[in-house]
Amino acid sequence: MTATLGDIDRYIAEGQTKGARWVIVAVDRWDHCNYPIFVKADEDFWAKYPDGSNMQGCDEASDHQHPSVPVSDQRAERRAHYEPPRGETS
Secondary structure (H helix, E strand, O other), X not given: OOOOHHHHHHXXXXXXXXXXXXXXXXXXXXXXXXXXXXXXXXXOHHHHOOOOHHHEEEEEEEEXXXXXXXXXXXXXXXXXXXXOOOOOOO
């Protein structure tokens, strides 16, 4: 099941409460369920990123501290992808 806008809103709100910079909307490719992965600015984003192993993938990624695109605009995109460059955490 693909995450609805309501699901994404809940993931973003929960991520903000937990102090996450990024919220990854991950998908289990076996049953197609989505779930959030929260990543704080001082954590390695790419270590938490579902890379396709174990049938896990990424549907979206939002950046709550993006310098030019507010979260509200990211949320409105069909499939937002605001991952940091590899090797960069914040």
